[in-house]
Amino acid sequence: MNGTAGSRLRAPAAVRGLPAAFWWIWLSVLVNWIGGFAGPMLALSLTAGRGWSASYAGLFLSLVGIGGILGTFLGGALADRIGRRTTMFAAHLWTAVSISLLGVSGEPWAVAASALAVGLGATAVRPAMQASLTDLVPPQDRRRAFALNYWALNAGGAIAAVLAGLMVVHGYALIFLADGVTTLLCGLLVLAKVPETRPDPTARPAAPAEPKPGPVHRDGPFMLFVLMTALFAVVFKQGTSTLPVVMTREGHSPAMYSLVSAANGLLVVALQIPLTRLVGGRSRPMVLLVAGLLLGWGFGLTVLADSVAAYASTVLVWTLGEILQAPAGIAVTADRAPADMRGRYQGMYGGAWSAAAFVAPAGGGWVLDHWGATTLWTLCAVLATTAGAGCALVTARAKDFHTGRPGPVWDGNGTPPVPPASSGPGRGTPTEGNAS
Numbered sequence: 001m002n003g004t005a006g007s008r009l010r011a012p013a014a015v016r017g018l019p020a021a022f023w024w025i026w027l028s029v030l031v032n033w034i035g036g037f038a039g040p041m042l043a044l045s046l047t048a049g050r051g052w053s054a055s056y057a058g059l060f061l062s063l064v065g066i067g068g069i070l071g072t073f074l075g076g077a078l079a080d081r082i083g084r085r086t087t088m089f090a091a092h093l094w095t096a097v098s099i100s101l102l103g104v105s106g107e108p109w110a111v112a113a114s115a116l117a118v119g120l121g122a123t124a125v126r127p128a129m130q131a132s133l134t135d136l137v138p139p140q141d142r143r144r145a146f147a148l149n150y151w152a153l154n155a156g157g158a159i160a161a162v163l164a165g166l167m168v169v170h171g172y173a174l175i176f177l178a179d180g181v182t183t184l185l186c187g188l189l190v191l192a193k194v195p196e197t198r199p200d201p202t203a204r205p206a207a208p209a210e211p212k213p214g215p216v217h218r219d220g221p222f223m224l225f226v227l228m229t230a231l232f233a234v235v236f237k238q239g240t241s242t243l244p245v246v247m248t249r250e251g252h253s254p255a256m257y258s259l260v261s262a263a264n265g266l267l268v269v270a271l272q273i274p275l276t277r278l279v280g281g282r283s284r285p286m287v288l289l290v291a292g293l294l295l296g297w298g299f300g301l302t303v304l305a306d307s308v309a310a311y312a313s314t315v316l317v318w319t320l321g322e323i324l325q326a327p328a329g330i331a332v333t334a335d336r337a338p339a340d341m342r343g344r345y346q347g348m349y350g351g352a353w354s355a356a357a358f359v360a361p362a363g364g365g366w367v368l369d370h371w372g373a374t375t376l377w378t379l380c381a382v383l384a385t386t387a388g389a390g391c392a393l394v395t396a397r398a399k400d401f402h403t404g405r406p407g408p409v410w411d412g413n414g415t416p417p418v419p420p421a422s423s424g425p426g427r428g429t430p431t432e433g434n435a436s
Contacts, residue, residue: 021136022145024193025129026152028186032092033156035182037164037175038099045103045172046111060108060115065358067119072354075124076347079131080340083198085190087128087343092187095121096180103176123354127346134334134342135197142334143284146327147276154268161265199339216344221394222336226352228390229329233356234363235295235384236322238376239264239315241361243302246373252308260311267319275323285396287328292388295321300381303374321384332395 038045042064046057071091078087098121102114130146137145167175217223244257279287298318305311329349337345367376 018141018145018148019136021193021195021197022133024189025133025136026149028088028189028194029129029149030152030156031182031189032186033153034159034163035179035186036157036160037167037182038103038179039157039160039164041164041168041172041175045176049172050106050111060112062358063112063115064119065354067116067121068123068354069119069351069358071120071123072127072347072350073344074120074347076127076131076343076345076350078124079128079343079347080198083196084128084132084135084343085194085196088125088132088194089187089191091121091125091128092183092190095125096183096187099183100177100180103173103180123350126350127343130330130334130346130350131337131342132194132197134337134346135199135339139335143327143331144276144280146330146334147272150326151269151272154265154272158262158265158269216337216341216348219336221397222333222345222348225332225336225391225394226348228387228394229349230352230356231383231387232292232295232325232329232391233353234360235299235380235387236318237356237360238299238364238380239318242364242368242376243311245365245368246302246376247311249373250306252311256308260308260315263312263315264319264322267316268323271320272323272326275320276327279324283396284328284332285392287324288332288395289388289392291321291325291328292384292386292391293321294318294324296381296384296388299384300377302377302380329391332391 042061046052046060052060075087075091078090095118098114098117102111102118105111105114133145133149134142164175167178240261244261247257247260295318298314298316298321301314301317302311305314330346333345333349334342364376367379
């Protein structure tokens with residue numbers, strides 16, 4: 001047995017068979033999130049660092065959310081027009097400059113402009129990165145690849161939170177400048193090691209019988225999937241917006257909420273890869289349905305929680321839903337998009353999460369203030385259940401939810417490629433084997 005074969009046997013199944021370029025993108029994500037020191041300290045830098053009120057600081061934080069909504073659509077469009085690698089590098093460079101300026105700016109107008117710019121750049125990189133991964137990774141391996149990427153994101157974020165806590169004693173400016181340096185390093189890594197994968201639009205084979213794909217917003221089934229994803233995301237965001245408010249109102253300290261919140265990140269790091277592999281043989285609609293049920297009823301069970309241990313138990317339930325949905329949702333989008341529109345499709349999908357980050361805190365807070373916590377958690381259960389059922393119904397209709405464009409097509413369930421003419425029911429087994 002040669003060395004190459006032996007190394008393949010020794011490599012864990014979760015990482016086996018993925019192209020080298022994928023691992024450079026994975027490393028860039030890990031570096032970017034390990035160096036994301038500013039995120040955990042952003043609110044404190046405005047209140048404790050600058051002496052602003054919480055409500056005043058909240059207005060500036062909302063600008064990051066607005067920039068994020070714009071960035072997802074802009075990044076997706078640029079990824080398809082100027083290239084995946086070019087967009088990723090430009091977005092990282094933009095973010096590095098913006099986050100550094102945010103840390104050293106003193107005037108409110110400068111802080112506002114920097115906050116908007118940070119949100120735009122930080123989210124613009126994501127659809128380009130996801131489109132590049134879709135170009136690089138075969139359909140049967142995409143859910144596994146996106147799961148590994150999501151693991152890197154959460155592991156890096158957990159490390160960043162610890163490092164930021166150690167660095168803050170030296171001042172907030174250092175945190176933001178260090179974040180800018182690591183973001184620039186991430187961009188240089190992409191520029192040096194990640195190949196450009198954008199398909200040549202002129203190379204698309206002619207097929208008179210097939211209409212040219214229209215704008216993404218005219219893809220009705222996909223837009224319904226995006227809407228259901230937005231409902232899922234609105235519920236998920238309650239974990240960082242209304243959950244801490246409810247816990248403190250019931251007499252728990254912010255430190256206790258931090259412990260509960262940390263459980264979410266630790267569970268993702270510990271369970272993302274094994275759980276994704278465990279459901280690798282299940283159909284994607286079923287995975288999305290279970291994800292919605294776990295998320296919704298995890299939050300729904302919060303009605304019964306009173307102790308820190310009880311709250312942590314509910315976090316365990318809805319974190320399992322998060323772990324299932326994250327790679328499956330991106331993989332569905334990847335399989336749905338035409339090759340030369342993958343950036344725009346991922347941008348639209350990411351826009352659902354960005355919009356939820358902007359809407360969820362205000363909406364959840366309004367329900368909590370006017371109708372109470374019981375109504376809030378019950379509504380979360382209903383919305384997430386609806387989202388899971390909606391995503392399952394849309395993706396289960398393979399005949400309508402597939403691109404059906406010239407060349408081999410995949411039904412999103414890991415079946416071998418089949419001609420477009422065979423895109424009706426009964427196209428094979430609903431398993432993905434080792435895709436996860």
